[in-house]
Amino acid sequence: MKKIKLDTLPPKGLHGTVDIPGDKSISHRALMVGAISEGQTTINHFLWSQDCQNTLEALRQLGIKIEANKEQVIVHGKGVRGLEASAQPLEMGNSGTTTRLLMGLLAGTDFTSRLQGDSSLSKRPMKRVAEPLSKMGAQIETTKLGTLPVIVKGSKIHGTKLQLQVASAQVKSAVIFAALQADTPMTVIEKLPTRNHTELMLRKFGADISTEKDQKTINIKPANRLRGQVVNVPGDISSAAFFLVAATIVPNSRITLKNVSLNPTRTGILNVLKRMGANFKILYRENNDESYGDIEISASNLKPVRITGVEIPALIDELPLVALLAACADGKSEIRGAAELRVKETDRISTVTQELSKLGVSVTELPDGMIIHGRKNWKTNTVELDSHGDHRIGMMLAVAALRTDQELYLNDPAAIAVSYPSFFEDLKSLLNVRK
Numbered sequence: 316m317k318k319i320k321l322d323t324l325p326p327k328g329l330h331g332t333v334d335i336p337g338d339k340s341i342s343h344r345a346l347m348v349g350a351i352s353e354g355q356t357t358i359n360h361f362l363w364s365q366d367c368q369n370t371l372e373a374l375r376q377l378g379i380k381i382e383a384n385k386e387q388v389i390v391h392g393k394g395v396r397g398l399e400a401s402a403q404p405l406e407m408g409n410s411g412t413t414t415r416l417l418m419g420l421l422a423g424t425d426f427t428s429r430l431q432g433d434s435s436l437s438k439r440p441m442k443r444v445a446e447p448l449s450k451m452g453a454q455i456e457t458t459k460l461g462t463l464p465v466i467v468k469g470s471k472i473h474g475t476k477l478q479l480q481v482a483s484a485q486v487k488s489a490v491i492f493a494a495l496q497a498d499t500p501m502t503v504i505e506k507l508p509t510r511n512h513t514e515l516m517l518r519k520f521g522a523d524i525s526t527e528k529d530q531k532t533i534n535i536k537p538a539n540r541l542r543g544q545v546v547n548v549p550g551d552i553s554s555a556a557f558f559l560v561a562a563t564i565v566p567n568s569r570i571t572l573k574n575v576s577l578n579p580t581r582t583g584i585l586n587v588l589k590r591m592g593a594n595f596k597i598l599y600r601e602n603n604d605e606s607y608g609d610i611e612i613s614a615s616n617l618k619p620v621r622i623t624g625v626e627i628p629a630l631i632d633e634l635p636l637v638a639l640l641a642a643c644a645d646g647k648s649e650i651r652g653a654a655e656l657r658v659k660e661t662d663r664i665s666t667v668t669q670e671l672s673k674l675g676v677s678v679t680e681l682p683d684g685m686i687i688h689g690r691k692n693w694k695t696n697t698v699e700l701d702s703h704g705d706h707r708i709g710m711m712l713a714v715a716a717l718r719t720d721q722e723l724y725l726n727d728p729a730a731i732a733v734s735y736p737s738f739f740e741d742l743k744s745l746l747n748v749r750k
């Protein structure tokens with residue numbers, strides 16, 4: 316397993332501008348919705364990462380023609396019932412989003428599909444999708460443990476009223492995709508509101524889908540026809556978050572992040588940064604179906620924070636970074652209601668606790684979160700940090716290293732390509748600007 320030397324405390328801080336790569340959630344959905352629409356869908360600023368490439372290749376296996384170059388992806392959609400059986404199993408790699416959304420998309424077809432993934436994905440729960448879909452008439456087999464490989468036997472789908480048991484945009488999106496192929500309308504009620512990219516995108520493509528005032532109840536009518544569109548993917552706030560946090564915790568920093576998604580179902584990290592006393596402003600904002608803008612942020616001292624339940628979905632992937640912010644704040648912080656972290660690429664409560672502890676941070680693991688006692692300087696004898704094969708843990712540790720002046724190495728940095736292949740290049744660009 317390869318390891319790399321991490322950059323440590325830059326005396327003059329981080330400076331410069333990063334144009335944030337495309338949003339992962341929106342890139343997956345643009346491919347899938349494009350595939351079941353009629354005509355051409357053009358995707359600009361698509362995220363070329365391993366996870367999104369898994370979605371692209373799976374759709375090709377399902378008979379969809381996709382032309383792709385670095386600048387643009389063109390999907391030649393075949394309509395709501397246009398997918399075709401794949402002779403080979405569909406390879407999901409490390410991507411939970413690809414797997415769970417495809418389960419919904421394949422539920423109402425007239426063929427059988429087999430979905431398989433890497434060793435991390437093969438441990439993650441899939442019954443949470445199979446169960447609600449089976450209430451709509453889907454036939455889905457998982458292993459006894461409820462994991463991959465999954466067999467989806469396409470069948471007749473009925474709309475019904477479903478209350479979801481987990482707050483998960485992936486589960487919600489699978490149900491919505493299946494509902495498009497149903498014979499009657501569908502209502503899905505979320506446990507807590509989660510990211511709404513599927514709903515926004517389907518509306519753009521012409522589906523009859525509406526969200527009630529509570530932000531948790533979604534009504535979907537079966538779709539006969541969706542029409543291909545141009546999708547401009549904003550930058551991923553989950554990727555921008557690494558630099559938002561880096562600029563905050565590294566003294567003397569001031570950076571600008573361009574083209575960052577500002578969809579309110581994703582901006583929980585900005586609310587937390589504000590409460591902790593971070594110093595940022597939104598320089599420019601474009602209010603679209605998917606809003607985005609530029610953010611300027613500079614270093615600041617931090618206050619501790621307490622995060623619970625309803626706030627979690629809007630910053631679920633940023634929680635390892637919130638733990639790092641807490642480690643730099645002055646006092647005791649608490650993250651609760653975040654048990655979902657245990658079923659990500661790694662058990663992120665456990666991996667964050669292990670790795671931050673190595674750096675000398677006082678972290679106590681809770682069943683659904685962490686208690687972190689932050690302080691200005693950490694004391695450590697560790698030299699080797701580990702991504703545990705989890706992209707977000709790897710990037711969080713690369714940011715944490717910037718707070719210390721010690722020699723540090725990161726094991727398995729390759730995992731980062733799952734969501735942000737140019738992460739180290741972008742980080743280096745902020746370290747190399749002279750001030």
Ligand SMILES: O=C(O)C1=C[C@@H](OP(=O)(O)O)[C@@H](O)[C@H](O)C1
Binds near residue numbers: 411484485632
């Ligand atoms: O729908 C999506 O695109 C995602 C939803 C979240 O997962 P859950 O739905 O499991 O919370 C998130 O962690 C993941 O990175 C992407």
Ligand SMILES: C=C(OP(=O)(O)O)C(=O)O
Binds near residue numbers: 734
């Ligand atoms: C959890 C993540 O992704 P997925 O569920 O798609 O693997 C993530 O990107 O942090």
